[in-house]
Amino acid sequence: MALPAHITATAAGATSRQPVYALVGNPNCGKSTLFNALTGLKQKIGNYPGVTVEKKVGTAYSQHGQPITVIDLPGTYSLAARSPDEAVTRDVLLGRRADTAQPDRILCIVDATNLERNLYLVHQILDLGRPVILVLNMMDLAARSGLEINVDQLEKLLGIPVIACEAIHQRGLIELKLAMSRADLPLARHAWTVPAAIAPAVSEIAAALVEGDRKSPLVARAEALLLLTDQDSVRVAGSTPLSPRTTEILRAWQSRWTQEGTDWAGTLVSSRYDAIGALAAEVVQLRTEVGPSTSDKIDAIVTHALWGWVVLGAVMTLLFFSIFTLAESPMNWIDGHVAALSDTIKSAMPPGDLRDLITDGAIGGVGGVLIFLPQILILFFFIGLLESTGYMARAAFIMDRLMSRVGLNGKSFIPMLSSYACAIPGIMATRTIEDPKDRLVTILVAPLMSCSARLPVYLLMIAALVPGERVPVFTKVGIMLFMYALGTAGAFFFAWLFKRTLLKGEPPLMIMELPPYRLPGFKDVALHMLERAWIFVRRAGTVILGISIILWFLSAYPKAPEGSTPTAQLAQSFAGRAGHAIEPLIKPIGFDWQIGIGLISSFAAREVFVSTMGVVFNAESADENTAPLRTALLSAKWPDGRTLFTPLVCFTLMIFYVFAMQCMSTIAVVKRETNGWKWPIFQTLYMTGTAWILSFMVYQGGRALGF
């Protein structure tokens, strides 16, 4: 069988320069899956729109072994970008990014099950006049939907290589790599007639862009069409303002059409769709009308007005139930090994500061946090499943009604849901939100969703709050669910407040694509879990180890006189003095100076609280785990003999951790995403202030009621 022309032509090895391909397509059409398949990288994949919010660069190798640079760009429906992630795609393709050269070639990936809609972006990209390869992904799903796509005919009509592909099953990759290896990719036969009423304006604006804004003729035409499609010229032009002449011509045409009553933007989109419709009619045939798909049947329950909530509640309960039950054995295993290591060192070394530093400081601190690794892995496994199956978008759909009451829409719930794992990817995911005010509100409230770093604190406090193995697991699950619900309710309340005060605006209109359900990609979920486990272990081995050692030093020096009790030693140490300094501030919420040391240290990262408690309360390092630490906490007293960790204090401490902003990494990301210190400072103050006020109300209220 003869190979198609795009495969047999000259190989790219003929040129010396490494070609650069940009990978673009609609959200959720499989770009990151293809990028990973081509480059061997492990970029995060999810079955919901907006997984990729920043460009990623990797190297693929042609069938001839030549390196090819591939840039994975965020998904977009159009080059007329409306959100920061879409602007990245537009700016890279138009050569506006100082950090990224304009790609030589473009890989357009489309979802074959919805060719017509996906071709809209392809059509705009073909306007750029650059060599394009079209990848028809999900051909298996298209066939299952009864669609037959004539790939050869599409290739003939467009005049560019068209590759049928199933990226998830690695099918079509060889043909794609062969096409990417070509030195002489043809330019598209891109026959599209701009509507007669608008054509003179396109020509005049394009000429002005060439002369006044130094654009190349093809980019100028594409940009002229974008300027007319999107009436916000600042948004289209990006950071470089248009020249006065171009602006003047654009305004003159717009005012003329406004007077004539011409909907020029709508006309342009419609004429593009007309051209695409004609193309699709020639290449796509619906062979069989299929009945309701599996996705339809699942959606009938999962998005149901009542059952949708039941499913969401069941998923969350199952998640927390698993955290408490499945993690027990691996936690005991880690605990045993940490204790054995500590014992070995204790028996091998003579007593002294160095031995205490290693066992009480390093092993006690790091081991106390590492023990929670299995529970964090279970959390990420569940979140990975939700992302991989397509449930995330449904959760956003269910939450839309609630979100609209606080002035946001369901789209804002995806970053908030991601923040259950970690606020950093959650805040990054807000780049898909179109309205800048809504995006800022979502950034401000996302860290209120309880992240995985709070998990060790909650678990320790629940262990102290409901001691004894006979307490039903559902009681513990219930307390945990309450904390997560409290954080979520707090996020909703502050979103409502900010939308009515600081960042006033109408609730945005939600329109969002629901991807079809897919079987979970267990390999991707496992890779993501391993990646997160590595981040957690690395953090335990660096930040937490460092803080534990420093904290041990601060709590061991200066030395108290010989014969002093451990408590007296801690009280007069550097850490003790710092704790005493903030005690007047935290005493009204039931915390003493020793807890104060934990609060100060956990501003680096919340889970440091647990290791700090291990060091401060001098728990038996031979078998340091939640149970003995819990015992040490429960035996801690105020100077007047009262118990320090009463159930009320444990509960108040959890409330404090739900609301307080205690994560330097999150503050750094918020600073980057909001371009300044104003909002991260505001966020730290409002969250920590709320944490104090609520803790005060709970503690004082609880005491007044006799708890």
Add this chain to the structure above:
Amino acid sequence: MNREPTTAPTPLCQLHAGAAGRVCGLTGDTHFCQRVREMGLGESACVTKISGTTTIICQVSGTRIALSHAAASHILVEKITPPAPVAG
């Protein structure tokens, strides 16, 4: 199959579940209209409402799109008879 309009324009949110319509007008602000058009829900697109009253799911060219009630109220459709199922 008959896909001729059968009624006067009605907002998409008022379409019954299972009913099909052809988009005949958009009444939201310019940005909303453009995004809706770019997502394939522009004038003359055929849309089937799947479910929902407060938040709506509809199907356009094989894609499921979720819309808030307010968004769906800005999309005017003419009811059409849905395509008859084709035997196997």
